[in-house]
Amino acid sequence: MLRKLALAAPLAAIVIATPAWAQSSVSIYGRLNVTVERVRFNDGDSQGVVNDNSSRIGFKGTEDLGGGLKAGFQIEHGFDATDGKAKATFWGRQSEVNLTGAFGTVRLGAWTPDSYFATSDYIGMHNHETGDSADAFYVSAFAYKNKVGYVTPNLSGFQGYVAVAESDPANGVDDKNYDLAAYYDHGPLHLGAGFEKQGDLKQASIRGLYEAGPITVGLLFQRNADFQRLGRGYRNYFRVSSMYVLGRSEFHVNVGAAGEYANIDKSDALQMTLGYNYNLSKRTKVYGYYTRIDRDDVLKVYGGNFDALALGVRHNF
Numbered sequence: 001m002l003r004k005l006a007l008a009a010p011l012a013a014i015v016i017a018t019p020a021w022a023q024s025s026v027s028i029y030g031r032l033n034v035t036v037e038r039v040r041f042n043d044g045d046s047q048g049v050v051n052d053n054s055s056r057i058g059f060k061g062t063e064d065l066g067g068g069l070k071a072g073f074q075i076e077h078g079f080d081a082t083d084g085k086a087k088a089t090f091w092g093r094q095s096e097v098n099l100t101g102a103f104g105t106v107r108l109g110a111w112t113p114d115s116y117f118a119t120s121d122y123i124g125m126h127n128h129e130t131g132d133s134a135d136a137f138y139v140s141a142f143a144y145k146n147k148v149g150y151v152t153p154n155l156s157g158f159q160g161y162v163a164v165a166e167s168d169p170a171n172g173v174d175d176k177n178y179d180l181a182a183y184y185d186h187g188p189l190h191l192g193a194g195f196e197k198q199g200d201l202k203q204a205s206i207r208g209l210y211e212a213g214p215i216t217v218g219l220l221f222q223r224n225a226d227f228q229r230l231g232r233g234y235r236n237y238f239r240v241s242s243m244y245v246l247g248r249s250e251f252h253v254n255v256g257a258a259g260e261y262a263n264i265d266k267s268d269a270l271q272m273t274l275g276y277n278y279n280l281s282k283r284t285k286v287y288g289y290y291t292r293i294d295r296d297d298v299l300k301v302y303g304g305n306f307d308a309l310a311l312g313v314r315h316n317f
Contacts (some may be wrong), residue, residue, distance in 0.1 A: 006113070009112045009270045010292050016149065018037040018180040020264045021091040022244075023063060023064040024061065024062070024063040024064070025061055025062055026059060026060070026061035027059070027060055028053070028057070028058070028059055028060065029056035029057075029058050029059075029060070029202055029316075029317065030056055030058060030316070030317050031054070031055055031056055031314065031315070031316050032081045032120065032204055032313075032314070032315050033052070033053035033054060033055055033081065033127075033130060033131070033312065033313075033314040034051070034052055034053065034055070034081050034082060034312060034313060035044040035050070035051050035053055035131055035132075035310040035311060036048070036049075036050055036310065036311050036312070037050075037132065037299075037308050037309065037310040037311075037313035038304070038308065038309045038310075039051050039132065039306070039307070039308040040307050040308075041304060041305070041306055042304040042305050042306075043305055050082050050130055051082070051310075052079075052080040052081045052082050052134065053127060053130040053131035053312065053314070054130035054131070054155070055078070055079055055080065055081035055119075056076055056077060056078045056079065056093055057076070057077055057079070058074065058075060058076035058077065058093070058094065059073075059074070059076075060072070060073065060075075061073055061208065061218060063101075067101075067265070068097065068101050068102055069100070069113075070099070070100045070101070071097070071098070071099055072097070072098045073089045073096065073097045073098070074094055074095075074096055074098075074099060074111075074158055075094060075095045075096075076091065076094035076095070077090055077091050077092070077093060078092060078093045079294070082277045083256055090216075091110075092144070093112070093144075093200075094108075094109075094110060094111045094144075094194065095109050095158040096108060096109030096110060096111050096147075097109055104151050104153050105150065105151040106148075106149070106150055107147070107148070107149035107150070107151065107163070108146060108147070108149075110144045110145040110146055110257045111143075111144065111163075112142070112144065113140055113141075113142060113143060113144075113148075113163070113177075113179045113181075113194075113196060114142050114149075114161035114163065114179060114180075114181035114194070114204075114311070115140065115179050115180060115181045115194025115195060115196045115205065116138070116194065116195060117179075117181070117190040118141070118161070118181040118182065118183055118192035118194045118205075118207065119138075119192050119193070119194045119206070119220055119222070120135050120138040120192070120205070120207075120220060120222075120239075121219070122207055122209060122216030122272065123207060123209055123219070123220055123239070123241045123256075125216065125218070125240065125241055125243045125250075125252060126206065126241075126243070126250070126252035126254065126273065126275035126277065126287070126288070127287070127289065127312075127314075129276065130312070131312075132291060132306075132308040133273045133275065133289050133291040133310070135239065135256060135271070136256065136269075136271045136293050137237050137239075137256055137258040137269060137271065138204050138220075138222060138237070138239075139201070139222065139224040139237075140196060140203065140206075141177055141196060141198040143165040143173075143202050143223055144165075144175035145165065145166050145168070145199060145249075146168060146248070147163050147164065147165045147166075147177075147181060147239060148163065148164055149162065149163035149164075149179075149186045150162050150163075150258075153265025157178050157184050157185045158162070158182065158183070159182070159183045159184075160176060160180075160181070160182045160183075161179075161180065161181040161182070161187070162179070162180050162220070163177075163178075163179045163280075164176060164177070164178055164238040165177035165179070165180075165198075173198035173200065175198050176197065176198070176200040177196070177197070178195075178197045178198070178227050179194075179195075179196050180183075180194065180195040181194045182194075182198070184246070185272065188210055188211040188212065189208075189209075189210055190208070190209040190210070190211075191206075191207065191208050192206070192207040192208075193205065193207070193255060194207075195205045196284070201224075201225065202206045202221070202223065202224065202225045203222055203224035204223050204224075205220065205221065205222040205223075206220070207219065207220045207221075208220050213243055213288045214245040214246065215240070215242070215243070215245075216242065216243045216245075217240070218240070218242070219238075219239070220237075220238070220239040220240075220241075221236070221237070221238055221239075221253055221255075223235070223236050223237075223290070224237065224238040229304065231263055232261040232262070232263055233261050233263040233264075234261070234262050234269075235258060235260070235262070235313065236250075236259040237253065237255070237256065237257070237258045237259065238256070238257050239254070239256035240254070240255055240256075241242075241253070241254040247277055247279055248280075249276070249277070249279075249281040250275075250276070250277040250278075250279070251275075251276055252273070252275035252276070252277070252289070253271070253273070253275075254271075254273040254276070255264075255270075255271070255273075256270070256271040256272075257270050257271075258269075266296040267296060267297065268296055269293065269294060269295040270294045271289070271291065271292065271293045271294075272291070272292050273289055273291040274290050274291075275287065275288065275289035275290075276288050276289070283315060283316045283317065284313070284315045284316075285313070285314045285315075286312070286313050286316070287310070287311075287313075288307065288309075288310060288311045289309075289310050289314050290307070290308070290310075291306075291307065291308050291309070291310075292305075292307040293305060
């Protein structure tokens with residue numbers, strides 16, 4: 001009898017504890033995205049390359065604390081899928097803990113600026129703003145770490161984000177980073193805005209995206225002063241992206257035009273991308289694109305002209 005009771009006690013503890021375990025969840029996710037490309041710089045000789053396009057693996061989870069309060073975490077690591085090596089710091093793409101309730105969400109840790117997600121990334125439909133066809137002219141300090149943030153509740157389609165990243169003098173970052181973003185979604189209309197300031201860097205962006213059946217069109221405008229300390233002044237940047245869906249096929253056209261810096265003549269630049277994606281499944285695409293960047297003579301020393309013809313495979317899990 002005592003032996004039966006000794007066996008029953010741990011089984012009862014497991015049964016009692018099971019509802020608490022069920023309140024927590026952890027998931028693994030990621031993306032592998034690789035292209036084979038023919039690239040050319042400054043209209044010279046071309047060369048073949050195999051490129052990683054921001055492959056990553058991540059873990060995220062939540063715990064229901066009761067009373068509408070939840071704790072969450074997310075850690076994400078970027079790696080080069082062409083050789084398996086880590087990119088920069090491990091978990092360098094994201095590492096945060098957060099608390100969510102009726103008041104919204106409080107975040108602590110490291111993550112990509114929300115002003116970027118709300119604007120440029122949102123309309124980068126053909127390859128999620130990765131690889132050689134990513135937006136070449138969008139400006140951001142991309143402050144990832146030492147951040148405190150807050151996300152408002154969703155209020156009839158509106159949601160706001162604010163974050164402050166502390167300075168890091170030991171690594172040459174002397175100024176705090178202030179990052180603001182907002183989203184508004186109503187049916188086929190999706191709007192976004194972002195503002196960022198870190199020392200002399202300032203940028204303000206607005207974005208709109210509209211879905212009309214198989215056609216999606218996105219627009220972006222940014223005003224920035226990324227090199228104010230060098231006396232270049234402000235610059236305006238416009239971008240339009242479009243997608244047409246036919247069955248499993250997606251046809252993409254993107255054009256970005258960066259104006260002259262206020263204090264530098266002949267400093268304008270243009271990027272054009274034509275892309276095609278074919279969805280093998282909800283998680284896997286094969287795709288191709290051609291992208292071209294034209295810079296005026298004065299800016300060739302900062303990258304010059306560039307074009308690339310690419311074929312790739314992207315798999316999400």
